Amino acid sequence: MILENKNKAICVVPHDLPDPPNPQLTEEQRMTDIFQVALMTLERSFVFGDIVEGRAPPVRYKVNGKPYTIGYYLVDGIYPSWSTLVKTIPAPQGNKHKHFAKKQEGARKDVERAFRVLQAHEHDKHDIDNSYDRVDEIPSIWTSFERTPTLIEFIENRHRIHNTQMHSQLQEDLVEHLWKIHGGQ
DSSP, X not given: OEEEOTTOOEEEOOTTSOOOOOTTSOHHHHHHHHHHHHHXXXXXXXXXXXXXXXXXXXXXXXXXXXXXXXXXXXXXXXXXXXXXXXXXXXXXXXXXXXXXXXXXXXXXXXXXXXXXXXXXXXXXHSOOOOOOOOOOSOOOOOOOOSOOOOHXXXXXXXXXXXXXXXXXXHHHHHHHHHHHHHTTO
């Protein structure tokens, strides 16, 4: 199921999540419901699952001289302020913040365009076959010997993703970094 709001926020909802928002609710209630479903979907995505479960490849980089150890994605303002999501600044004040907003939005749109091209190419390349054959044999089951995180590691990794202070710090470091590189041009 795909949900879309007037701000063009699109979210693919797995089948085991709650039903879509009730159309008899007010617009504000509907948007709150959509946002809650979108957050639950984001929480369950493979991208964040790999980080939480300790399977994501190690990431180390510096921005504005400060070290970071978790990757990030460029997103628009509808997403939560997590350390892994760098949002634009909705009403930037000052040249540095305006410059950052322009660069962030431009890069995000470039990524979205590239993703759409890849999706279109893959869709054209493969005819989608929705007919399924019944399989009467029991699938083989194997034991995984991959290390799984302890409960404490799982919770710590989840808190790293949801760290709003790190989100703000990374965003401000990116503002300064971009200004040092491209400011005044």
